[in-house]
Amino acid sequence: MSTTPSSPAAQTDAMGLAYEHVRDAILQGRLKPGAWVSQVQLAADLQVSRTPLREALRRLQTEGLVQLDFNRRIRVAPLSIPDLETLYSMRLVSEPLAVLLSVPQLTSAELEDLEAEMSAMNTAAETGDEEGAIAHHRRFHFLLLSHTEDRLRTQVESMWDHSVRYLRLYHNAPSYRLALITMGRTGHDEIYAAAREGRARAASNLVAEHLARTALTVIASVAGAHDPKMIRESLRFVLEGAE
Structure with missing residues (x-):
């Protein structure tokens, strides 16, 4: 019509x-x-x-x-270190929750897709394919959220895109963004293993630690004198809640 x-x-x-x-x-x-x-x-x-x-x-x-x-x-919207820290702190609280709720519902096919995205991400990073690495990295993390309620999942995905904006504008060199993905390779392996084994709480905690490492690295690279207290407190809040 x-x-x-x-x-x-x-x-x-x-x-x-x-x-x-x-x-x-x-x-x-x-x-x-x-x-x-x-x-x-x-x-x-x-x-x-x-x-x-x-x-x-x-x-x-x-x-x-x-x-x-x-x-x-x-x-x-202008860029600022306080906004970047707030953005990562919000992700630190909401993304592990989404993973915790979603991982128990992942199907065998989805776990295979998760492994495939991780492998493709690593290959793209190794060959210097920045856009490919970012795309596979995004899909890897979003698969972990695939069974989360729409509002929470949409919020997490939106904050992810905002984080990438900061990375693109604070670091023009693709090599830096590729290095961040390569740096997180062990973390991705551990997150995937926990998801495959159905250990939702472990996967949730690993995602929180993974996000905190990335946030601290990025903030230190552009504002070394800034004290990222909010990141530390957010991580503590998530991990202590898990205990």
Whole structure:
């Protein structure tokens, strides 16, 4: 059934397209942190009306990717070490919970997929294929969450994408991002083994430790004098709760 440009279905489609386009531009760094963008110009560039664009921008605002002002401009969310630490701390609390709930429900086929993604991730990292390594790394972790309730899973996946944005913008060199994945190889092996054996609590704790190591490494690389107390407290909170 066709839709007219002003129909509810067409407006929803336009909102979705605008959301995906702007979100991808921000996460990939094409829209720079702190940059001001005219909504009028953006609507013209995307060839959408203002109504679906406003809805898309409100959705991006709730994700923390844009800031809106009263002059109908948008500001791409700036980067900051406190925000990065908060982001990883939130992941540290929510992602291990999602893994804990999901791992007992993983099927044999899903465990095979998990192993395949891990192997492909390692191969891509070894051959310098950054985009391939990131994609397989993402799918590996998301498979661990595949049986989590939608709201929690969506939140965790969104925060994952925000973390990658920070890595892309703080470290332009692909070698650094590849090194992070290579550094986590032992952790991935241990997480996979725990999931395969159905040890959900162990997998959850290993994911928490894996995230904390990555966060501490990234923060130290860009702000060595910063004390990442929130990361340490978040990890302690998760592991002490497990005990």
